[in-house]
Amino acid sequence: MGAMDERRKTMPLRAGALLALGVMIALLALQAAGAARPARAYRVQAASPRQAMAYGPFRDGQSPERGDIPTLAQVRADMPLLRQIADSIRIYSCADMGAVITATEEAGLPLALGAWLSGNAAADQQELDCAVAQAQQHPHINSLVIGNETLLTGALTSAQLCQDLDQARGQVDIPVTTGEPWHIWLDHPELVDHVDYLLVHIHPYWECQPAGQALAFVEDKYGQVCSRYPGKRVVLGEVGWPTAGDASCPGVTPGEDEQALFAAAFLQWARQEGVGFTWFEAFDEPWKCESGRPAVECHWGLYNADRSAKPAQALFLLDRHSTWLPLVLRLGAAPSPTPTRTATTTRTPSPTPTATATPTPTCAGSPAVQITWPANNAHVNTSSNCTITVQGSVSCAPAGAYLTFAVYTNGWYNQEPVIHLSEANQTWQAYAIYLAGQGTYNNHRIRAALHASGGAELATAEVTGIVRDNSCSTP
Numbered sequence: 001m002g003a004m005d006e007r008r009k010t011m012p013l014r015a016g017a018l019l020a021l022g023v024m025i026a027l028l029a030l031q032a033a034g035a036a037r038p039a040r041a042y043r044v045q046a047a048s049p050r051q052a053m054a055y056g057p058f059r060d061g062q063s064p065e066r067g068d069i070p071t072l073a074q075v076r077a078d079m080p081l082l083r084q085i086a087d088s089i090r091i092y093s094c095a096d097m098g099a100v101i102t103a104t105e106e107a108g109l110p111l112a113l114g115a116w117l118s119g120n121a122a123a124d125q126q127e128l129d130c131a132v133a134q135a136q137q138h139p140h141i142n143s144l145v146i147g148n149e150t151l152l153t154g155a156l157t158s159a160q161l162c163q164d165l166d167q168a169r170g171q172v173d174i175p176v177t178t179g180e181p182w183h184i185w186l187d188h189p190e191l192v193d194h195v196d197y198l199l200v201h202i203h204p205y206w207e208c209q210p211a212g213q214a215l216a217f218v219e220d221k222y223g224q225v226c227s228r229y230p231g232k233r234v235v236l237g238e239v240g241w242p243t244a245g246d247a248s249c250p251g252v253t254p255g256e257d258e259q260a261l262f263a264a265a266f267l268q269w270a271r272q273e274g275v276g277f278t279w280f281e282a283f284d285e286p287w288k289c290e291s292g293r294p295a296v297e298c299h300w301g302l303y304n305a306d307r308s309a310k311p312a313q314a315l316f317l318l319d320r321h322s323t324w325l326p327l328v329l330r331l332g333a334a335p336s337p338t339p340t341r342t343a344t345t346t347r348t349p350s351p352t353p354t355a356t357a358t359p360t361p362t363c364a365g366s367p368a369v370q371i372t373w374p375a376n377n378a379h380v381n382t383s384s385n386c387t388i389t390v391q392g393s394v395s396c397a398p399a400g401a402y403l404t405f406a407v408y409t410n411g412w413y414n415q416e417p418v419i420h421l422s423e424a425n426q427t428w429q430a431y432a433i434y435l436a437g438q439g440t441y442n443n444h445r446i447r448a449a450l451h452a453s454g455g456a457e458l459a460t461a462e463v464t465g466i467v468r469d470n471s472c473s474t475p
């Protein structure tokens with residue numbers, strides 16, 4: 001999303017209905033029920049599943065416009081964070097990106113290298129030459145992206161862009177493409193013969209789609225492009241949601257909860273349909289809100305500019321390192337009053353949690369987990385955000401063990417708490433466990449799973465028939 005808000009104004013807008021957030025979550029539950037949904041017709045020509053991440057390395061006080069470029073040490077420091085959530089990286093320019101090229105190569109992260117085209121003939125040629133030279137020297141560069149939204153912004157004509165694409169394709173033996181929004185690909189079929197695959201940007205936020213309707217919008221536009229060009233590989237080059245800034249449309253809100261809501265539904269869909277994508281983006285970049293640009297522009301990251309993780313980061317970590325189950329996050333709510341916890345929880349689960357204490361070495365028997373509340377067929381009252389606290393115990397847990405939770409309504413949904421255990425035998429409380437659904441779905445099963453430090457499932461416990469007596473909705 002190198003193009004800024006004023007550029008987005010040229011994109012067609014479709015007003016979305018403003019839904020209550022509780023209804024959004026119900027829609028997400030239906031969307032995420034992958035087993036009940038047939039594969040789409042476009043699946044046969046979708047890209048191989050790949051979870052790429054758009055990456056801008058610029059931290060506080062740095063800007064490509066001022067020539068304040070991150071050091072190699074700073075870029076190297078980002079690589080472990082990127083490897084948690086992505087298996088390849090996309091960057092948007094070649095000049096001054098030597099540190100990123102070096103660090104991604106060292107980290108074993110494949111790189112889609114961009115050449116930024118501005119319409120300045122001399123500068124554009126330098127970018128093209130740079131991208132071609134780097135691709136010829138670095139085998140981890142697996143694609144060139146020549147230009148980013150250059151037709152959307154009017155920086156180049158279609159004929160000029162096609163000429164630049166042909167120049168690059170004639171000099172490298174890796175796939176070459178350009179990145180444009182979905183409607184540009186539909187409006188410019190002449191581009192398709194000059195690229196090796198289509199890199200399509202779909203941003204529901206910029207097209208006035210509420211977070212609860214964002215996945216349906218992405219599916220529709222992605223399907224339109226695939227149907228228009230059957231047999232051509234289609235990859236989502238940008239898709240994401242901002243977490244702060246001024247709303248661009250009524251009912252369409254930037255926010256961490258909204259980002260997590262959209263990401264949960266999107267990741268399940270992308271995996272089910274085999275859709276390759278680049279999430280926009282890895283880190284917030286403060287420079288994008290300078291020079292009078294909208295405040296929303298610098299808040300699209302899964303990490304803040306200080307490299308602390310936002311809630312949605314956990315979804316990408318799980319999707320990279322765990323067997324996927326649809327996720328529904330607790331949104332925007334404080335936990336219900338509960339007794340003091342005896343186990344530590346974290347918002348960012350890890351596949352290999354670190355033990356905080358050594359279990360009792362004389363524990364007899366096999367590892368076990370129990371749910372002590374609620375009991376089978378219990379009637380419960382949830383908090384206003386539809387959550388309850390689940391209580392239980394573990395015994396004979398090995399060092400580094402941890403607990404995960406899931407709820408079954410019309411499908412299994414992973415829950416946000418991941419509890420890192422500190423003792424072999426202890427009690428735990430998990431909050432907030434989300435009990436969504438109405439009517440026939442109000443007959444919940446709650447599952448707790450005990451895992452070894454490497455992720456292997458050691459034991460499970462389940463309660464069934466849980467009924468929510470009160471109505472609730474997420475604020």
